[in-house]
Amino acid sequence: MLLAAGGLALAGAVLAGSLPDGTDGHRKAGKHAVAEPADEHGVGTVAERETCDDGRDAAESYPAERVEGSAVEEIQDRGQLIVGIDQNSYLWGYRTPDTGEIVGFDIDLVEAIAEDLLDTPDPDIVFRAIPTSERINALQDGAVDMVVRAMSITCERWEHVAFSTAYFETGQQLLAPRNSPIDGFDASMAGQRVCSAEGSTAAELLARESNGADLVTAPNHLDCLVQVQLGEADALMTDAALGAGHVAQDPSMELIGEPLTEESYGVAFNAEATDLVAWVNAVLEDYREGGAQSRWTAAAEARLEGYLYGENEPPPSPPEPLYRN
Structure with missing residues (x-):
């Protein structure tokens, strides 16, 4: 996996960069x-x-289906997934201080998506760190295939990009x-x-x-x-x-x-990449499936326990997917 910084300054290095020790992003x-x-x-x-104005919940997305349209085929032909992320959000997407590895709840989801899209347990992923204000531009300009960056799904944003079904609520x-x-x-x-x-x-x-x-x-x-x-x-x-x-x-x-x-977090895409949205929605169906044994629950326990919910308590359930007719 590669990280392309994209010119982003590490503001956390000033004072907030003193992350807790350990590479799994977890402490008491x-x-x-x-x-x-x-x-x-x-x-x-x-x-x-x-x-939204049309009466839909903002979190409604395209039906889950693994369809090999142009956006999916471009990624598969390239053999590489390019993803916009945050490398400064502790718990979600951040660089560990000791190894420099990018980890977090969002990153775990990216890995599951890439494994499925590229049909390999060791996919080639390029992480591009982008600031909040550049997420939509990066998708519209084709700089990234998707953004997985604790991005809230809103009606206004749907006018510029597309979203997966929700993967977290906040x-x-x-x-x-x-x-x-x-x-x-x-x-x-x-x-x-x-x-x-x-x-x-x-x-x-x-x-x-x-x-x-x-x-x-x-x-x-x-x-x-x-x-x-x-x-x-x-x-x-x-x-x-x-x-x-x-x-x-x-x-x-x-x-x-x-x-x-x-609000709900969703994976964001170029508005025209509807085949890719549908494919990722299918991945999210599998990611949520299995209750306490799901990959979603495993990621929540590894990254969020003790922070967003109490230690030794069961994690919250993943949000139910909502689909457009």
């Missing part, structure tokens, strides 16, 4: 490391689960130092500098409802964490799933309140 969690789940209606929810949440005056998504944010990644759903949410905060943006959510550590921002907003990784990296931080939205 502190008492604030597990994100609180939203209740049935999402406590403090700003946006309910998104329904929501936006504030993250701040433990001594922060911010105690929720409310007036306590007024006058505070809140950072979000450019082009992220967090940035969109804050633009709609800032609660008087001074909004700051950065190329990636980890850059926002560094800004908080350097005193250049007072808090950040990101997916709760990513925020749990930040707490694991920096125990002086904590997740504030509960998730504000209901």
Whole structure:
């Protein structure tokens, strides 16, 4: 497997790069490391689960089918899968400090997809690290075959790219130092500098409802964490799933309140690569299958236990796939 950095600076190397030891991305969690789940209606929810103008759930995708169309054939003829990832998201996609290997929940999924597409247990994968704001451009320009980068499925993004069925569910949440005056998504944010990644759903949410905060943006959510550590921002907003990784990296931080939205992560593709979307949806069907013995559960236990759910507890179930008629 190769990593093409694509010009991305490692912001985490400043302060947030002190990842826990070990190559499996797993360690014991502190008492604030597990994100609180939203209740049935999402406590403090700003946006309910998104329904698009045509009445579809944003997470609906093309039916699962291994079809050898042009996008699939191009990858198979090349003998190599090129994937846009994040190399700075602890738990999801990050470079281990001792070996330099890229690991995480997203990376485990990439490996399963590549094994199936290329029909080999040792597939040739090129990882291209791309900033949040460049994910859609990378797909439209053909720089990558797909993006597996904790990318939330939204109706607006469907206008530019296509998505697989959901492989994880999360929501936006504030993250701040433990001594922060911010105690929720409310007036306590007024006058505070809140950072979000450019082009992220967090940035969109804050633009709609800032609660008087001074909004700051950065190329990636980890850059926002560094800004908080350097005193250049007072808090950040990101997916709760990513925020749990930040707490694991920096125990002086904590997740504030509960998730504000209901969102799903999906694999993203060029909008015209519908055959590839359908193929990956078929891979995801197999990835989820098997309950406690599934590859999805194995990845959750290896990467997320003690952070997104308690130690020695069963992991959450994978989201049920939704398909377009």
